[in-house]
Amino acid sequence: xxxxxxxxxxxxxxxxxxxxxxxxxxxxxxxxxxxxxxxxxxxxxxxxxxxxxxxxxxxxxxxxxxxxxxxxxxxxxxxxxxxxxxxxxxxxxxxxxxxxxxxxxxxxxxxxxxxxxxxxxxxxxxxxxxxxxxxxxxxxxxxxxxxxxxxxxxxxxxxxxxxxxxxxxxxxxxxxxxxxxxxxxxxxxxxxxxxxxxxxxxxxxxxxxxxxxxxxxxxxxxxxxxxxxxxxxxxxxxxxxxxxxxxxxxxxxxxxxxxxxxxxxxxxxxxxxxxxxxxxxxxxxxxxxxxxxxxxxxxxxxxxxxxxxxxxxxxxxxxxxxxxxxxxxxxxxxxxxxxxxxxxxxxxxxxxxxxxxxxxxxxxxxxxxxxxxxxxxxxxxxxxxxxxxxxxxxxxxxxxxxxxxxxxxxxxxxxxxxxxxxxxxxxxxxxxxxxxxxxxxxxxxxxxxxxxxxxxxxxxxxxxxxxxxxxxxxxxxxxxxxxxxxxxxxxxxxxxxxxxxxxxxxxxxxxxxxxxxxxxxxxxxxxxxxxxxxxxxxxxxxxxxxxxxxxxxxxxxxxxxxxxxxxxxxxxxxxxxxxxxxxxxxxxxxxxxxxxxxxxxxxxxxxxxxxxxxxxxxxxxxxxxxxxxxxxxxxxxxxxxxxxxxxxxxxxxxxxxxxxxxxxxxxxxxxxxxxxxxxxxxxxxxxxxxxxxxxxxxxxxxxxxxxxxxxxxxxxxxxxxxxxxxxxxxxxxxxxxxxxxxxxxxxxxxxxxxxxxxxxxxxxxxxxxxxxxxxxxxxxxxxxxxxxxxxxxx
Amino acid sequence: xxxxxxxxxxxxxxxxxxxxxxxxxxxxxxxxxxxxxxxxxxxxxxxxxxxxxxxxxxxxxxxxxxxxxxxxxxxxxxxxxxxxxxxxxxxxxxxxxxxxxxxxxxxxxxxxxxxxxxxxxxxxxxxxxxxxxxxxxxxxxxxxxxxxxxxxxxxxxxxxxxxxxxxxxxxxxxxxx
Numbered sequence: 001x002x003x004x005x006x007x008x009x010x011x012x013x014x015x016x017x018x019x020x021x022x023x024x025x026x027x028x029x030x031x032x033x034x035x036x037x038x039x040x041x042x043x044x045x046x047x048x049x050x051x052x053x054x055x056x057x058x059x060x061x062x063x064x065x066x067x068x069x070x071x072x073x074x075x076x077x078x079x080x081x082x083x084x085x086x087x088x089x090x091x092x093x094x095x096x097x098x099x100x101x102x103x104x105x106x107x108x109x110x111x112x113x114x115x116x117x118x119x120x121x122x123x124x125x126x127x128x129x130x131x132x133x134x135x136x137x138x139x140x141x142x143x144x145x146x147x148x149x150x151x152x153x154x155x156x157x158x159x160x161x162x163x164x165x166x167x168x169x170x171x172x173x174x175x176x177x178x179x180x181x182x183x184x185x186x187x188x189x190x191x192x193x194x195x196x197x198x199x200x201x202x203x204x205x206x207x208x209x210x211x212x213x214x215x216x217x218x219x220x221x222x223x224x225x226x227x228x229x230x231x232x233x234x235x236x237x238x239x240x241x242x243x244x245x246x247x248x249x250x251x252x253x254x255x256x257x258x259x260x261x262x263x264x265x266x267x268x269x270x271x272x273x274x275x276x277x278x279x280x281x282x283x284x285x286x287x288x289x290x291x292x293x294x295x296x297x298x299x300x301x302x303x304x305x306x307x308x309x310x311x312x313x314x315x316x317x318x319x320x321x322x323x324x325x326x327x328x329x330x331x332x333x334x335x336x337x338x339x340x341x342x343x344x345x346x347x348x349x350x351x352x353x354x355x356x357x358x359x360x361x362x363x364x365x366x367x368x369x370x371x372x373x374x375x376x377x378x379x380x381x382x383x384x385x386x387x388x389x390x391x392x393x394x395x396x397x398x399x400x401x402x403x404x405x406x407x408x409x410x411x412x413x414x415x416x417x418x419x420x421x422x423x424x425x426x427x428x429x430x431x432x433x434x435x436x437x438x439x440x441x442x443x444x445x446x447x448x449x450x451x452x453x454x455x456x457x458x459x460x461x462x463x464x465x466x467x468x469x470x471x472x473x474x475x476x477x478x479x480x481x482x483x484x485x486x487x488x489x490x491x492x493x494x495x496x497x498x499x500x501x502x503x504x505x506x507x508x509x510x511x512x513x514x515x516x517x518x519x520x521x522x523x524x525x526x527x528x529x530x531x532x533x534x535x536x537x538x539x540x541x542x543x544x545x546x547x548x549x550x551x552x553x554x555x556x557x558x559x560x561x562x563x564x565x566x567x568x569x570x571x572x573x574x575x576x577x578x579x580x581x582x583x584x585x586x587x588x589x590x591x592x593x594x595x596x597x598x599x600x601x602x603x604x605x606x607x608x609x610x611x612x613x614x615x616x617x618x619x620x621x622x623x624x625x626x627x628x629x630x631x632x633x634x635x636x637x638x639x640x641x642x643x644x645x646x647x648x649x650x651x652x653x654x655x656x657x658x659x660x661x662x663x664x665x666x667x668x669x670x671x672x673x674x675x676x677x678x679x680x681x682x683x684x685x686x687x688x689x690x691x692x693x694x695x696x697x698x699x700x701x702x703x704x705x706x707x708x709x710x711x712x713x714x715x716x717x718x719x720x721x722x723x724x725x726x727x728x729x730x731x732x733x734x735x736x737x738x739x740x741x742x743x744x745x746x747x748x749x750x751x752x753x754x755x756x757x758x759x760x761x762x763x764x765x766x767x768x769x770x771x772x773x774x775x776x777x778x779x780x781x782x783x784x785x786x787x788x789x790x791x792x793x794x
Numbered sequence: 795x796x797x798x799x800x801x802x803x804x805x806x807x808x809x810x811x812x813x814x815x816x817x818x819x820x821x822x823x824x825x826x827x828x829x830x831x832x833x834x835x836x837x838x839x840x841x842x843x844x845x846x847x848x849x850x851x852x853x854x855x856x857x858x859x860x861x862x863x864x865x866x867x868x869x870x871x872x873x874x875x876x877x878x879x880x881x882x883x884x885x886x887x888x889x890x891x892x893x894x895x896x897x898x899x900x901x902x903x904x905x906x907x908x909x910x911x912x913x914x915x916x917x918x919x920x921x922x923x924x925x926x927x928x929x930x931x932x933x934x935x936x937x938x939x940x941x942x943x944x945x946x947x948x949x950x951x952x953x954x955x956x957x958x959x960x961x962x963x964x965x966x967x968x969x970x971x
Contacts, residue, residue: 230879528860565840573863574864618877618878619879620878621911622910622911623912624869624879625969626970627864628864628968629863629864630862630864633860633872635877635879640874641872641873641874641879674945
């Protein structure tokens with residue numbers, strides 16, 4: 001490796017390290033600002049001090065001087081803070097935040113633009129060094145520390161929480177502490193300090209003991225390879241089926257051979273002393289033995305393949321499960337950015353906010369965590385902007401001037417994660433939402449009064465509704481919550497809101513732990529297969545063309561007496577239409593999938609709905625970053641790639657759309673295509689009903705007659721496409737009826753099918769003689785036969 | 795149609811001279827790099843193309859192509875490459891070339907970089923060859939149009955050398971709708 005490569009590699013490593021250290025400094029600074037507990041104060045001071053020190057060293061090793069100098073100042077300042085030679089002031093916090101912020105900006109800027117920040121860095125370095133020199137360190141908030149201020153000696157001032165039990169704390173500085181910083185380094189906690197201290201200690205230890213850094217690219221490729229094993233598993237399964245098929249075949253062969261053997265034995269007894277036959281019998285026996293041998297061998301093979309199949313299947317499933325776990329990340333990685341954001345927003349708005357985080361050690365799919373970032377930021381912003389009141393207002397309401405925002409992550413079930421975002425602000429004004437919704441045209445006056453408060457609050461997830469009278473930079477545009485909901489739903493999650501006017505608002509988000517698989521239904525449109533997530537399918541139904549109604553130029557169907565707009569999947573995807581299935585003799589129905597996302601619903605015509613199965617989401621590759629209506633793809637067992645549809649996209653592009661004209665025309669043609677009518681002439685009630693049901697189910701309109709005479713009268717009165725008649729009937733039998741029909745000029749070429757139990761050659765011939773078009777014997781009667789004949793004749 | 799200016803026309807001569815200067819390029823003999831490069835030669839309808847080896851991840855026979863609705867026409871679909879999904883580009887459509895009759899796009903050449911990856915459809919893979927960089931002529935009057943900007947040039951025997959880096963970094967190739 002040459003020098004340049006090494007430098008490059010060092011820089012990469014430095015970047016990752018710096019990101020982590022900066023995040024940790026930010027979150028600890030924020031914590032420091034609101035903490036009054038001496039023990040945690042000392043701990044956090046120590047962390048920031050350590051982080052600054054390490055970042056300084058790292059910056060030096062990659063020769064980034066400005067960062068090094070600034071870190072040095074921060075480090076120096078913190079060492080004085082630790083010694084309590086200076087104390088925190090709000091100004092100092094701002095300067096420190098700015099300093100860490102500028103380091104972050106400097107490092108994330110591309111090399112040529114970095115010099116833009118150098119002035120700011122210089123100024124901040126200067127400012128910090130001024131702070132460092134003005135030793136105002138006489139007191140610090142909190143009674144405990146005030147007492148301690150009496151002790152001047154340097155090392156005795158260092159607070160080492162991890163090594164001090166709470167009891168010992170009162171007996172003040174323990175001996176042999178000068179080495180303290182080194183001791184502490186071992187216990188360096190993870191970035192988020194937002195959680196309880198106890199859990200943090202333990203997690204800090206495991207962090208160092210059990211963690212290895214692996215690039216996500218490597219993990220992804222491992223996961224990919226593990227997923228490929230699924231295909232192998234399916235192939236093996238197929239092979240097993242083939243072997244079992246062969247085994248069954250050989251089994252049958254063996255039985256035939258045994259039967260022949262018995263017959264041969266009888267023949268030999270009849271023709272005794274025939275030496276040629278003896279020889280034949282001998283050969284035959286040899287053959288039979290071979291068959292038996294093969295049979296037992298193949299059964300053995302089938303058994304062992306089955307066993308390895310089961311073994312491999314289990315192993316593949318386990319491996320995949322474990323691999324999926326490697327793509328899980330703790331929430332703490334997301335938490336690290338939040339305290340700083342809360343601090344900045346609340347400072348801008350002049351509100352005091354106490355931000356609490358818990359559940360940072362709960363793990364969730366990396367992709368979900370990434371997708372959660374924006375919605376969570378949005379919810380927290382909203383909470384500060386709309387929820388929390390100004391400190392004065394809070395005091396008037398007898399609340400603590402510090403508003404509280406609590407973000408809690410919990411895992412109620414092994415595959416489910418629940419996030420709640422609570423603020424103790426003023427709550428959501430239900431009436432205001434009602435009014436806005438009416439104003440925005442989402443609700444009619446009458447409907448508004450019918451809705452319960454809970455239903456009304458849920459309206460804030462619709463776009464165009466915001467309770468904030470003021471549009472600010474942060475929120476109030478009324479789009480936010482709709483987007484939050486969409487994001488959460490795209491992660492296969494759900495979001496709920498509840499509010500207690502005057503006391504606060506709670507958002508609850510439910511998410512799956514892993515995104516990798518979900519249940520999907522395979523549908524087809526214009527000859528291509530697509531997958532729809534089951535979570536978005538409300539029903540699958542079949543509709544007849546006559547159920548489609550047109551209202552204001554839009555096609556709708558009625559579902560539980562509610563109108564739902566009807567579109568065709570092929571129209572939404574811009575695919576050419578395929579001819580509708582040929583159903584001349586059957587009743588024409590179309591499969592329709594009812595898709596739902598939050599409040600909106602559409603009915604979508606598809607060509608076909610096949611099976612439901614577990615779907616493993618894959619990306620469409622690096623080139624196809626985002627495609628409308630398609631969220632990814634999956635690979636079926638046979639290797640076929642099937643796109644996964646994005647239901648949110650489909651619903652939003654469907655608004656205002658209707659079935660395309662070409663599709664409508666085709667459906668209309670089907671609608672106007674007259675149904676074929678049949679006359680059944682049969683004296684037995686049971687046979688008559690049976691036939692009627694079979695034929696009606698196949699889409700014919702059926703009329704019945706109880707005997708030949710009745711049948712003939714009916715034929716003269718109405719139009720029928722064909723006649724199906726029994727033969728043995730009272731008054732006029734089938735032969736007579738047929739003859740009579742043939743003799744009547746207007747009915748002469750009517751197709752006639754005789755269905756009968758009479759199965760003799762004479763009867764058949766007689767049937768043909770009198771002019772029947774087909775003759776079906778009841779004993780061989782199966783409905784497909786009849787339907788086929790009908791289809792041919794009608 | 796005689797566009798040739800008479801020799802005594804000084805203005806025309808001036809224009810021609812300027813044009814010649816504009817088109818003239820110094821013969822680059824860059825000693826820092828090897829003057830030879832390894833390429834894969836392939837055929838798309840009746841034309842022979844070449845792509846440098848270094849950006850080619852794999853060449854794979856085309857089996858099943860799944861159409862993705864909503865993509866530009868030059869994306870012919872996606873394939874399953876050992877469990878990974880990769881999109882496939884038809885250069886004829888991308889280059890806006892007139893339909894050149896019968897093609898049997900049966901091979902996929904997968905180009906890859908850190909940010910981008912896609913397959914290019916080819917009728918036939920002719921093999922790997924080494925060509926001299928000096929042999930690549932910057933341009934040929936017949937190869938005008940969209941294609942021009944994605945070419946490194948044309949070799950003496952008429953093979954079109956594609957610019958892999960340009961193809962991989964081109965914004966038009968990245969579908970973000």
